[in-house]
Amino acid sequence: MTRNVEALQLFDNFSQKIASLRHLNSPAATLSEAKQAHANSLKAGLSTQTHVAAKILSLYANHQCFAEADLLLYSLPQPDIFSFTTLINASSKYENFRHTLKLFVKMLAHRLFPDNRILPSVIKACAGLSALKLGRQLHGFGLTSGLALDSFVESSLVHMYIKCNALTYARKVFNKMAEPDVVCGSALASGYAKKGDVNSANMVFGEMEKLGIEPNLVSWNGMIAGFNQSGHFFKAVSVFRSMHSDGFRCDGVSVSSVLAAVGDLEDIIIGIQVHGYASKLGLRSDKCVVSSLVDMYGKCGCALETLRVFEEMDQKDVGTCNALIASLSRNGMVDDALKTFKKYRGQGMELNVVSWTSMIACCSQHGKDTEALELFREMQMVGVKPNSITIPCLLPACASIAALAHGKAAHCFSFKRGFADDVFVCSALIDMYSNCGRIQAAKQCFDRMPRRNLVCWNAMIGGYAMHGMVKEAINIFQLMQSSGQKPDFVSFTSLLSACSQRGLVEVGKSYFNSMSGDYKIEARMEHYACMVSLLGRAGKLQEAYSLVNEMPFEPDACVWGALLSSCRVQHNMELGEVAANRLFELEPKNPGNYVLLSNIYAARGKWTEVDKVRDMMKNAGLRKNPGYSWIEVKNKVHMLLAGDKSHPQMMQILEKLNKLSMEMKKAGYLPDTDFVLQDVEEQEKEHILCGHSEKLAVVFGILNTSPGTALTVMKNLRICGDCHTAIKFISSFEKREILVRDTNRFHHFKDGVCSCGELW
């Protein structure tokens, strides 16, 4: 009797234990159920039983709880291949590639050997980490270990080799396959397409047909996506067409890829057709399709259509929002982009790196520099990690307001995150450092780059050009060619502008001629503008004017502006009038043109003409320009400097200056004429008269307190390296409590000055 009771109790206990583990067999178990099962198995003393442990591990793996899984795995006295397989496959599936490899090494340490069921995941991890060496080792192991590699392993090998840019190896794997299948063939074909090898991609597709392998939906989609990613947009569209004519019904994947290509082709007609087709197929709720539709319309300049497509979607998704922000930004609708961003942020949408990066890019591309910096700070505060794309979006904002400290911080950040060698990051860093007056730091970035593309070389040439270091610019230009990189029109623009700054007429001319002669690069507007400036500044105004007349296309405001500036330097009234009159037609609302002409008149003592220009400005509706009154001051100051101080009109001028000063005070511009005049006298007279507009700008910048002008002045100061004036400039801000309302901006100015101070 007692024995029966005992037996019953034992049985009862046992069934309870089994019952407590019931979740193990339910693949849909929640995480807490999995943990419960684990706890129960520990209590029951069953946790180290191989089959129980394997079950729990698989539950953890499905919930991506790799830390918990590891603890359990390592607690097993003798983990088996199934436990490892479960975890390795799961961690690879969820792209936890480093973890995958770690587990794999652990597995080998337990003297467990990999088989066909585990190799694909490990090889996929190699692909994800671009670990070609390890991938090849695994391939070698597979071939020598006596395993008959199956098509799963082979297709993962093809994929891995393509990811690692080893296309010949990928091809070899495919060629040696006993039974080539559709998965491997498609992987290879789309790999070639992704790398831009159109012929090989088509060839593999053809071979598949010969081998009797019917391409499926994934094969077609791989081709479309591949061609889109390698920039063969037209090819992507034509594959989409042949897919259709082959009677294949496309899906959301095909449509989103082809729409991306259509957007880059800016072919709105095809775009509308695909849009209609997608609607007919009922793909309106496919997030990627809607995103690429929004993007496509944005690239085609149809901002309204973009909004319509977006609004039609019932459930807004982050990706779609991102596409909308980019689309609005592309069409110059900065405020709407910001509004969208804020709206969905306020609604609690989980914004990701792309959202933040798009918004930062939008701000820095449209002159909202401090906003870009602020967004960068905020994104980190809310825990979104910037990536290697965020940095090059942010850096132009740092460069534009000389926020060297922020730029340096972004540089350090890139180091920490391991993308300081990225070509995009480096080019932007070179640009930022050059802009902040740190040409040496720019050069250091450039020197330590492991790989360079055209943009990097151009950034460095541009940096030297900006600093007037023509010898160095030419040196880089030559290095670039000996490294096998062909220059483009941007390289020549920088070279020509450097020559123009240094007055190297002959060198500049020879580059201009060899550009079209030797390099077969057609001269663009900016090249002509540089040449006009080069000739004009050197006093060859007639030659410059002939060049303008001989241009193969209609000169734009930049070209005429270069001529007018040269005329101002040379005090050439006649040609100056010609250029100015063209400019008044082309850009009647640009006050700079009027200022330049009146400067020429002032330097020649033609005061009636100066007044006429002033009237023209009034007629052009430029009266309300905040800097307007200062033009008067500017001209008189110029006159003071140009003429001798016993000028008969001197008393009148001073009187007028004082009167203007009063007017400005009334208007709230806080001018200080005495300060200005003193400052001007301290400057080297000939520098100002020889057209060093930068220094002049400094002086006039002190007068004009509008933030816009102040920004320009700061930029010029940095480029001149005139620390002395910079500090004076900034202290005058502080002294006169200018811009105190805009404290952010103010601090960035200070930052700019610090960078000047450190350098000079």
Place this chain on the structure above:
DNA sequence: CTAGGGTTAG
């Protein structure tokens, strides 16, 4: 249990 295809930021 394991392999091939998607959009949005430079």
